[in-house]
Amino acid sequence: MLAIGAVLMSLTPVATAQVRVDGNVRFGNRVKKVRALDDVNTKTLMQSAIPAQVAGLVDRLGSGDFQAREDATASLRAMPVADEILMAVLEQGGLDEEQRNRMLGVLRWRVLYRPRGAVGIRMEPAATGIRGVLVTEVIKDLPAERVLRVGDVILEINGAGLATSSDLISKVQRLQPGDEIRMRVLRPVPADTPDGPGIVRFDGDRTFQKVEAEFPLGSYEKLGNDPTASALGNPETMRRRARVEEIWARWGTTASSVGVAIPLVETEATPEATKTR
Numbered sequence: 001m002l003a004i005g006a007v008l009m010s011l012t013p014v015a016t017a018q019v020r021v022d023g024n025v026r027f028g029n030r031v032k033k034v035r036a037l038d039d040v041n042t043k044t045l046m047q048s049a050i051p052a053q054v055a056g057l058v059d060r061l062g063s064g065d066f067q068a069r070e071d072a073t074a075s076l077r078a079m080p081v082a083d084e085i086l087m088a089v090l091e092q093g094g095l096d097e098e099q100r101n102r103m104l105g106v107l108r109w110r111v112l113y114r115p116r117g118a119v120g121i122r123m124e125p126a127a128t129g130i131r132g133v134l135v136t137e138v139i140k141d142l143p144a145e146r147v148l149r150v151g152d153v154i155l156e157i158n159g160a161g162l163a164t165s166s167d168l169i170s171k172v173q174r175l176q177p178g179d180e181i182r183m184r185v186l187r188p189v190p191a192d193t194p195d196g197p198g199i200v201r202f203d204g205d206r207t208f209q210k211v212e213a214e215f216p217l218g219s220y221e222k223l224g225n226d227p228t229a230s231a232l233g234n235p236e237t238m239r240r241r242a243r244v245e246e247i248w249a250r251w252g253t254t255a256s257s258v259g260v261a262i263p264l265v266e267t268e269a270t271p272e273a274t275k276t277r
Helices: 002-010 042-047 052-060 066-078 083-093 097-113 165-173 234-249
Strands: 018-021 024-025 030-032 121-125 135-136 154-158 181-187 199-202 206-216
Touching: 052 066, 052 083, 066 097, 083 097, 083 234, 097 234, 121 165, 121 234, 135 165, 154 165, 165 234
Parallel strands: none
Antiparallel strands: 018 024, 024 030, 121 135, 135 154, 154 181, 181 206, 199 206
16 A cells, blocks of 8 residues: 555656636536625736746656655645635636645644734633633743733733633634733722722722723743644634635635534633633
8 A cells, every 4th residue: 555655656657637607617527606705806816916936846846756745735734825816816716726725724834823813821811790710820931921911811912802711712812922911900909099090990999990001912832732733622623613614615626624623522612711813
């Protein structure tokens, strides 16, 4: 089996013609209906200019040399261009089967593994009467260690209010490490703190001071979480998986061949108090 596989990989990929039929794509004798991506203007993709460096790498994806194809794939993964440029390559067609499948794999990798920002806290919903996220622990060597304290209640990130831990996850993990964020926080202070600017009280005995903080995000990788693990409890993971599904539904041979590892039985959702972001 290994010998057969080695021979197959060394063969030059066979071109598969892609012809548009009423906006759909014909593969041989079969027509595949394509689905629009809600946030992507496919007309713009058809008119987009493909940078020469990208076009050269795409051409190498169809090389008869396996290592050349692998190197081109790795370069496209790492290239600092918008995903829409790579989508334009797929939308404009003219690729053989090897090139198209590798382009789909490149987009899948870029969507799932794009760096995510992290604050570095464990959290749970704030107590009744306060709309925000309660910090239950700060994690060493991440930004929260310098700017947040256990007991803080995060009210807003970049001007957007928080009601649940999922709200914070969605806002933070869509950003990248190093991106600056602004937080509005309620910090507990002794109940006998005199009234003054920024001092707020809840139920008479819960006293807080309003604090604002601005700092760069750390890296999600430092939390030790697998970015493609169970999507339960992580809206950003779910969003990224859905994005891959959309890409495969439009440009893949079949909508079901997405290649995203999803366990047959999902593990239980992580309790709110133990989430790390």
